[in-house]
Amino acid sequence: MSQCTQRACMPKILDGKALANEVRKRVKENIKSTQAKVPDYKPRLAVVQVGTREDSSVYLRMKQRAAKETGIGFTLEQLPESISEQELLNRVRELNEDSKVHGMIVQMPLPPHINETTVIEAIDYHKDVDGFHALNVGKMAKRSTTPLFLPCTPKGIIELLKANKISLSGKNAVVVGRSDIVGFPVAALLSAEDATVTICHSKTENIKSVINKADVLVVAIGQPEFIKGEWIKPGAVVIDVGINSVTDTSKASGKRLVGDVEYETASKVAGAITPVPGGVGPMTVAMLMENTMISANRALEHRNECQTVCEERLQPLFSFNLFSKKFLISTSKEVHKK
Amino acid sequence: MSQCTQRACMPKILDGKALANEVRKRVKENIKSTQAKVPDYKPRLAVVQVGTREDSSVYLRMKQRAAKETGIGFTLEQLPESISEQELLNRVRELNEDSKVHGMIVQMPLPPHINETTVIEAIDYHKDVDGFHALNVGKMAKRSTTPLFLPCTPKGIIELLKANKISLSGKNAVVVGRSDIVGFPVAALLSAEDATVTICHSKTENIKSVINKADVLVVAIGQPEFIKGEWIKPGAVVIDVGINSVTDTSKASGKRLVGDVEYETASKVAGAITPVPGGVGPMTVAMLMENTMISANRALEHRNECQTVCEERLQPLFSFNLFSKKFLISTSKEVHKK
CATH class of the missing domain: 3.40.50.720 (NAD(P)-binding Rossmann-like Domain)
Structure with missing residues (x-):
């Protein structure tokens, strides 16, 4: 912290834009380096927008740009303002089940006929890259536990x-x-x-x-x-x-x-x-990219763990490796969910 | 708050013992009143103790006394200090499944070979009357959500x-x-x-x-x-x-x-x-009794809701009520879990 106590001193500017730039570069390099070893590794963020609020669209464009820059896949789901809560929840659940999606956010605010809390809590907490799910909040708040995402x-x-x-x-x-x-x-x-x-x-x-x-x-x-x-x-x-x-x-x-x-x-x-x-502001967007990468890394780790366990279990039965990477991609949902 | 600002004034004594007594009376009366309408209503608290630490035993005896006084069933599971984490987790899961149990606590501290967090998070948050589960903590911390138990x-x-x-x-x-x-x-x-x-x-x-x-x-x-x-x-x-x-x-x-x-x-x-x-101290024990009653009430509500839904669905098929209370007791686990 600066020791300046004079009103005339110039403060240190905490440049979030520059640091966010560094974070995005770091994320991009990490993703590239993993892809060099695991070609099918592709972190993906799904963003759900209900309606067409201009302020939401501005934020979404920032997220989309950051995803493109870091090499993160970006799926934008634009749903009509008139969508029912149940229809939105169904879509959230489909994205929960989609093993190609590692992070999901539903852009707030939602129209008044939809309960925001119900929607947030419906997101699989393994994909809750916003860190808003009660289970992640609770694990953050408790000193004895660690959340999946901050x-x-x-x-x-x-x-x-x-x-x-x-x-x-x-x-x-x-x-x-x-x-x-x-x-x-x-x-x-x-x-x-x-x-x-x-x-x-x-x-x-x-x-x-x-x-x-x-x-x-x-x-x-x-x-x-x-x-x-x-x-x-x-x-x-x-x-x-x-x-x-x-x-x-x-x-x-x-x-x-x-x-x-x-x-x-x-x-x-x-x-x-x-x-x-x-x-x-820029730090928030950069952290969202980092969280999505963390989620994709976690999914990959679980896939590898499962592969090892399955290979060990199957070795007495099969002399060939049933679990090619291609096969494992299609089951990565289960792996991801432990 | 007292307006006294003189050191010589006597402070108001916040008598937790007396208030806890009132709370226990209130819980007892509420339980009795529900039982008058629903004879098979019987809130039950299951307490798991690993080892025989004397300080834990003192607290457990207080809880047992309070349960007896309020008309709450009390199951004490005393497990050996040598029990493995997996065996303890299995017992926790059995109690999760037991529809007669509405509240469950595992007395802390646990022996060093058992991870306390793993055990706490294994308790079904619907039965987490201590309010320690991350999902309840998160819902308490968030202003937009309400936990099942404080x-x-x-x-x-x-x-x-x-x-x-x-x-x-x-x-x-x-x-x-x-x-x-x-x-x-x-x-x-x-x-x-x-x-x-x-x-x-x-x-x-x-x-x-x-x-x-x-x-x-x-x-x-x-x-x-x-x-x-x-x-x-x-x-x-x-x-x-x-x-x-x-x-x-x-x-x-x-x-x-x-x-x-x-x-x-x-x-x-x-x-x-x-x-x-x-x-x-006495307030903590009284709140545990209240939380157990709240959990039992919630299970009863869900059972009633299910009964209504089931009756409506079955009415075209059956002219008699298939869902006697007796039948519903045996399925109250599912009801309780929504």
Whole structure:
């Protein structure tokens, strides 16, 4: 963490865009290297979009681009806004069963007639690369267990902090927002990194004084420029998860993106800060690619384990190897599911 | 919360023993009332003990007494210390399948050759009345989902606070200890009650100043009398989860039980405080009984739902009711599992 305590100092910019680029390169190289040994290895991400919300489409295009860049197969399922919950669940279950798909996400938000929780919990937790399934959340929250996937934004935040050599042990970390997607899981991960974590929210009294104690501040509330620079402890590390579109008549588009933190004032106080855009956002997408690769690697490991076991069991019966790689691909669902 | 800010004031004693007594009475009456309508309704708790640790046996006897008092069937399975993990898992799975059992706990700690996590995760989460299964933990942690069972100690703490009309919304709650069993889940529940929650642990720097900000302090670290009265904010609510046996030559037994908080000094500062013993401990046992009853009620509801569906489907075929209660008992496992 920067030791700067003067308002006039320039903060370190936590460049999520550059780090995400590195992560994607690493994922791409790992995939290539595995493919050199296992030609049929092909990580694949299936994304389900219900309706045509423009904000969802923007995010999906980012994911699609990142998948292409890293060599991950990308299946986009665009379903009509009018689809029933049951029809959507059926499609999710088909993708659960599809052994060629290693990661699945259903783009949120869903139309009001569909229960988002029901859909998230219907995704096989072995393919839950968003890390939103209750079983993965529970295994993340418990210190004695390890989830199959960490949720992408919190994982990206921790990776961004570590890459910038920001120590967390014993530090006061304040998380503003207690959402299932960011606030709560990032609090759990910061605690696992030995930070002393405080979770704030809309009911927190005297939030300014709580924020002012934070060595590390993570804000994820979706309220444009809510946190002001004067609230922040000089030298603090500020992670701004918000991406809000606000009116700006000086722009050709008539709008611009801002975070949940007032960057102009915060950057004069913070020791390090994420820009918006270009901070946490790109890390989220990069982590999704990494999680998909992890899932494909896990499926491959299980396939190999099964091959070994089956060969051993069959050796007394057959003198030839029944389990060619081709055969095993078609059964990789079972292997993947252990 | 008491408004007392003078060290000389007497704190309110948060009498867990008395409240647990009320809870057990309520559970007993509810069970009786359901049995009046459904004679074969009989909630049952199965407890598995591996080895003969004396401390475990003490806790088990408390649970057994509470079960007897509330009218809950109690099956104690005492297995030898030498049992293999696989044999224990097999027994857990048999109890999962036993439709007469509604709640199951495996008494911790287990011998070192058995992986505790593997055993906990093997318990059917429909019968996980301890609330330790990752799926229940995840559903508790997520604001958008509801677990089948809340873990007993955290649930008992919230109930004790509510029964004493201690408001939590907007209050600073500090949890010392981040265990899977108490620290983490109680932090999640306090946040769900709109408290601003800080989680401290062994790596927290300047813990005294963090504790001094707490309106509500929950301590669960298993360190006798670690927290001193002078650290506590005057008027704070103090929940002491620790139960530690220390040497006391003035006692006939040569020892006495103390909490993680130094009661003598803390009770001079706190606005309200739990005694040890007689605070959180009895609440934990009472919540276990309540969870077992909840599980039995859920099984009964599912059985009734199934009966209705089955009757409707069969009506065109049969003019008599095939699904007598007796028949349904023998299939209640499937019903229970939805």
